[in-house]
Amino acid sequence: MxxxxxxxxxxxxxxxxxxxxxxxxxxxxxxxxxxxxxxxxxxxxxxxxxxxxxxxxxxxxxxxxxxxxxxxxxxxxxHPDLPLWPKDTALRAQARSAVAQMHSGLCTVLRTYYHTNALGRYTGNVPMYDGAIKEVENCLKLWAESRRYTVSRLAELKQADDGFLFGEFSIADAFFWPVLWRFRTYNFRLSSAKPEALAWMKQMWNHPKIKEIVHGYYLQKERPETTIQRYDDVFKGNADVQFGWFPENWEFTA
Missing domain, CATH: 3.40.30.10 (Glutaredoxin)
Structure with missing residues (x-):
């Protein structure tokens, strides 16, 4: 094609x-x-x-x-045939709201200080900059509330639920996908996460199609020209933090 x-x-x-x-x-x-x-x-x-x-x-x-x-x-x-936005008006409004929050600065601190690295892994005493914990909690709250509303709304509509933020995989899931990287990469605490948020995170990390996409990231890593040095080992020199890589067979459990 x-x-x-x-x-x-x-x-x-x-x-x-x-x-x-x-x-x-x-x-x-x-x-x-x-x-x-x-x-x-x-x-x-x-x-x-x-x-x-x-x-x-x-x-x-x-x-x-x-x-x-x-x-x-x-x-x-x-592609109106695809559920890039939910078909239901109410769910679509909620999905647009979630994406707008992400796009307009929901994770400003995370984006500024915790560089994107899909495969990187930090362990030890990772620094928590001012505002980071609050942004993590705000994301967890939004994900839980989104899933809670979606479950209720789809039950009301008697429609199937695929377990993504608003039912089927949509722009909303795509926009929060790299945020999940940061949660994993920097080992952010999930102590405030509700079951609905954890279930969505598990669905994202363990879904076969997402795993296939992640495999592509590992193929990139095998090519030295894809390396961005300043995004690897950003705490280099801090003896309290260790940098490494997640194995491809890693699965989210909570």
Missing amino acids: ENQYKLIGAYTRYSSWTARVAVLLDYYRIPHESVELSLEEATKLSKTGLVPALEVPSLGSSFQINDSLAICEYLAES
Whole structure:
């Protein structure tokens, strides 16, 4: 099948914004060409100097969409047969609200101080910067409330529930996917997590399609040119923190 899109971005094991679009395309197997480069190289191909960027060959070489949310909105409009947003009006409103919170700064501290690294693993006394614990708790609360509402709403509608934030895998799950990396990478405490939040985290980490996508991150890691040194071992020199890698057979349990 001919590729419908060209996704330009940084290597997804480090680039949370690129990964948000990529996981959506890969999960639903939407035909596309993925152009993954170093951040410096990728930004040169973007009209705004930011990644990701999406090109649509059928619309000509001058057509490019920038910003991960704008790209996802375009994909949702272009593929109304797919549940990129929930079909139910109420669930869709809740999903849009969750994504808007993420996009507008729900995890500002986490994004600033805890660099994205899908496969990296820190153990020991990982520093907790001001505001980090609160943001972790806010995410856990949002995930639990989203799942609680979804379970109730789908039961009311007598519809199946796939266990993702709003039922089927959607833009909302894609937007919080790299946040889960940070939870795992930096070993954030889950003591305030409700069962609904833990169940969603387990669904994300252990779902076969997500595992297939994660396998792609490990294949990237085998290529030295994908390494971003400043995102590996960010606490280097701190004897209280150890850096390593998660094995591919790791599974989320809680």
